Amino acid sequence: MADIKTKDFSKASAVSILDPQLRRALRQVGTGFDAARRAAIDEVSPKLWDEWREEARRIKIHSLDHLDYYLDLLEQNVTKAGGHVHFAKDAAQANDIMAELVRTRNIKIATKSKSMVSEELSLNPALEAQGVDVYETDLGEYIIQLAEETPFHLVAPALHKTKEQVAQLFTDKLGIPYNDDINALAAAARLALREKFLQADLGISGANFLVAETGTLVIITNEGNGRLSTSAPRIHVGITGMEKVIPSLQDLAVFLRLLPRSATGQRITSYVSMITGPRRADDEDGPEEFHLIIVDNGRSKMLADPDLREALYCIRCGACLNICPVYQKVGGHAYGWVYPGPIGAIVTPSLVGLKEAQDLPQASSLCGACREVCPVNINIPRMLLHLRQKSAESPDPSERSAGLVPNLLAEGYTRVMRSPALLSASHKLGRWQQNVWAAMPFFPFSKKGGMIRKASLPLLSRWTRMRDLPELPKETFRDIWKKDLKEGP
């Protein structure tokens, strides 16, 4: 599996927040992607949009509730079309299947269109270990492959890079003259990759959807790299998570309406490719072999948990990233694994374990924007709360997000808030202490207009590091109520 750096979330976030270039790039996800998404929804009418969302959700609920049946049907129909289906329970097994395929077929060069699952599995190193040269061909993925990084965003993997950085990267890695014109950079990638498409023995793709009825793999792309990867080489291997299956060809329509609009605001992408088995005997071109690798890698655990099953409805449009106040500040790399943003904060702990990623569900203000924009109406905030609860109540201390002291403080806080007598006593104690401080020749904390200024309180300094804290008022509301308000004005 891909390297897991989720434990560094807080540290990595603090670094990202102070990076002015990331600030600029992230500001654009709101003005660019999300504005385009909103315009696309206004065009179809919000009412119709909600009907589509409900339909998509119903399809996903049904498909996942009967996943075994539809995987079986899918396998039968892929096989009937002349393809081969392989099932992998985890990342190691998926990579082994791929290794076996490239070994037995003497594969030297592979081109790959964008696949988040292959990032999850760390498929490229596994192929390279077999002596295969693997080329990412989506422009964003190609950039991060050259830079040896992970995707920053589900839809735009190299969102964090400036054109100057890309130009320097191309100069360093491809040996071409420096030119930071974006059109020229795309042309350079076209030139470098065109020959790879034509030389490749193997084309690898992910899948946006799998249609059980017909045994069809569907990919949704804009650049044309997906078409070339699945048409030019002599073998095509699709690799994807088991949750991508939908029952009928007719179910695809609503997803083709929702996904491009939610991702980039497009009515439809430049290309939608539907692949059913290898080329037929009479076809002019296309791969001689078609393989489909279906991966579990922790998904059955999510399926088994009724509180998390919903996360498997995700169609990876990235809308929840673009709207999220946390993602917009910390960016994709801070999340420490393959899937960033609100949906990543659910998928990652579920797939790699809460022990590794207990901080991610905390990385949310629970504002609910992610749920509002989700094209499948996934209740992300509910699942974040569920994971927080699991983490807080876990008997295993390594699964808990907070340490012993914060836990004790929270426990104390709970008790005080539950008891009017204790709450009132704590107010008295607090005010008494404030009076003691006020009577001192020098007030120990910086103060202004009834506020204790940030970064001046010991003990509570994590709370006040970034913001001022109001002083306790001289009277509580209960006091005022008793004295002045109870009788009415």
Added chain:
Amino acid sequence: MDRPLGVPKAEFLDSVRRALDRKPAAPDPAYPRLLDDVSALQVEAKRIRARLIETRPALLDRFAEVAEAGGWNVHRTSDPENAMAHIQSVADSLGVKNAVRSDQEVFAQILVDAPLESTGISVTTVSHSPDRSRESLRSSIIAADIGLTGADYAVAETGSVIIMPRKGLSRLVSVVPPVHLALVRPEDLVESLDDLFLLRRLEYHDKGGEMGSYLNFITGPSRTADIEQTLVVGVHGPKEVHLVLLG
């Protein structure tokens, strides 16, 4: 080597069933969109076709508008000579030397070979035969300045041209050359994605479960916004796409 790798299917499905706490069984009630038989689909398809004919003029307008917005350079004409003149002018303006085209019905209606060849353009029809191997055809496609195809369907809702590669219709002709030109006939047009997928389902079941190896939606040129969210047209696929709408 055809044996499946990884875990056996039965074992994999068992683990999914355990996760779902389910016994092996078909969904109950059965899924409506899988339930209908061929005759039910035929009734629906007939209804769709009648509607398409009835609304065709408005549909053609809608398709032309949406396709243009999707990045196609649309030229509308019902006159074959005018269509040919337009194709010739596109080829001239690009300085085309080599063209490839698919072997589709529409090229019996719009005869492109002789006029293009008379202006010195070499035209290759991509259809393999005992004399013409797939490899040599592939080289012609790679060398071509423009690829010409018909359409199996066109979708007004999305402005898409649908191509279903098969004998005579290469996957590569519409993606490898820097320019793609598609000829769309009025009868290719459907209104919506729902129309398209219902008709495809019927064809699939009519042919005893044969989907064909590939179906491609093409909507405008190849594009990306992967660097600084700035739109670039023509990454791996065609930079320029033309649509001649014959109606």
